[in-house]
Amino acid sequence: MEQLNICVIGAGDLGTVHTEQWQALPGAEVLAICDIDETRALAAQKKFGIDAVYTDYREAFDHSGIDAVSVAIPSGVHRIVSEAAMRRGYHVLCEKPIAVTRQDGEAMVTAAQECGVKFALGFCKRFLEQVHKLRELVQGGAIGRPVFYRHASGISVRPKLWIMDKEMGGGPIIDMACHYFDQWRLIFDSEPVQVKASGLTLSTDSPLMTEYDPEVDTVTILVEFASGDVGSLSLSWGLPPGVSTETMEDVLGPDGVIAVNGLDELVVQTEGGETELFDGLDANMFEREIAAFAEAICEDKPVAAGGEDGMIALQVSLAALQSIETGQVVTL
Numbered sequence: 001m002e003q004l005n006i007c008v009i010g011a012g013d014l015g016t017v018h019t020e021q022w023q024a025l026p027g028a029e030v031l032a033i034c035d036i037d038e039t040r041a042l043a044a045q046k047k048f049g050i051d052a053v054y055t056d057y058r059e060a061f062d063h064s065g066i067d068a069v070s071v072a073i074p075s076g077v078h079r080i081v082s083e084a085a086m087r088r089g090y091h092v093l094c095e096k097p098i099a100v101t102r103q104d105g106e107a108m109v110t111a112a113q114e115c116g117v118k119f120a121l122g123f124c125k126r127f128l129e130q131v132h133k134l135r136e137l138v139q140g141g142a143i144g145r146p147v148f149y150r151h152a153s154g155i156s157v158r159p160k161l162w163i164m165d166k167e168m169g170g171g172p173i174i175d176m177a178c179h180y181f182d183q184w185r186l187i188f189d190s191e192p193v194q195v196k197a198s199g200l201t202l203s204t205d206s207p208l209m210t211e212y213d214p215e216v217d218t219v220t221i222l223v224e225f226a227s228g229d230v231g232s233l234s235l236s237w238g239l240p241p242g243v244s245t246e247t248m249e250d251v252l253g254p255d256g257v258i259a260v261n262g263l264d265e266l267v268v269q270t271e272g273g274e275t276e277l278f279d280g281l282d283a284n285m286f287e288r289e290i291a292a293f294a295e296a297i298c299e300d301k302p303v304a305a306g307g308e309d310g311m312i313a314l315q316v317s318l319a320a321l322q323s324i325e326t327g328q329v330v331t332l
């Protein structure tokens, strides 16, 4: 692999993950890191031995020799930074969700096409062995078709408050649900056609949210696919501090059930209660995501998940918000 020089924008949780993986990848080097919070940027520089630190992405993009940019900042500012990077001719790996609005997402897809750069979306779950095993089991008829995929979980208001905000993060319907909308497309090998949702904003009066405008934080979303398969998400990020629910995730089919445990285990149960366990599945998703993006650049291959995939997931999220507002089923 040829040498790849990287600039990472954002030195928070995911910026740190990207930086660590880039620095560990043979043939790649992070030349510059940028965060509006200088303390964070300096801490990442020290931890990962990076040459240059910036607090303004435009100055970071002037750093000589950059090939690609990792964007790991709040979703409401994905567009301004990603588009600027693309217009400078840099390949971009942007964290999911693509954006919080359709206009921002579409502008990013257009910029990547116009600039002829690789544009990958951080749908890291595409790199989980568990998701690929699920696809193999569902496609192979292990529990029959069609299937009904369920996930339910509830946690307290996220300490990272921007993620709850309508303009910066979009709450769980945009920030978290996009992972499921994307992985269901892969597992069902089909596209979403219809969305229904009901939801509430439990955190409206939370003293934590005084500086933010919280998006719906508690929701049940049903997504029907062209294949007849259905995905169901029941999420809350609106519970009081210290309060959470058990997480439940499984796939129901006419011939059995697949329990989805954590990120590395599946248990298939078929007629008569017979079970088959798949454990120790490779959950090292970020290492594989970064390596796949580098390969797409160096060998001029398609990215695993791109802007169009990001837009499909965002459209399902926006349809869920529309369904909550109107009480109607939304056809995609």
Ligand SMILES: NC(=O)c1ccc[n+]([C@@H]2O[C@H](COP(=O)([O-])OP(=O)(O)OC[C@H]3O[C@@H](n4cnc5c(N)ncnc54)[C@H](O)[C@@H]3O)[C@@H](O)[C@H]2O)c1
Pocket: 009, 010, 011, 012, 013, 014, 015, 034, 035, 036, 037, 040, 055, 057, 072, 073, 074, 075, 077, 081, 095, 096, 097, 122, 123, 124, 160, 175
């Ligand atoms: N793939 C995943 O599973 C996953 C998990 C968590 C977060 N994310 C996504 O990653 C992105 C970042 O989330 P995070 O958890 O790292 O957030 P974070 O709050 O931990 O870090 C974000 C950082 O961006 C910086 N920042 C904000 N605006 C900036 C700008 N204009 N220029 C430079 N720096 C700026 C902040 O100062 C902060 O340090 C979000 O889009 C989020 O949805 C993805």
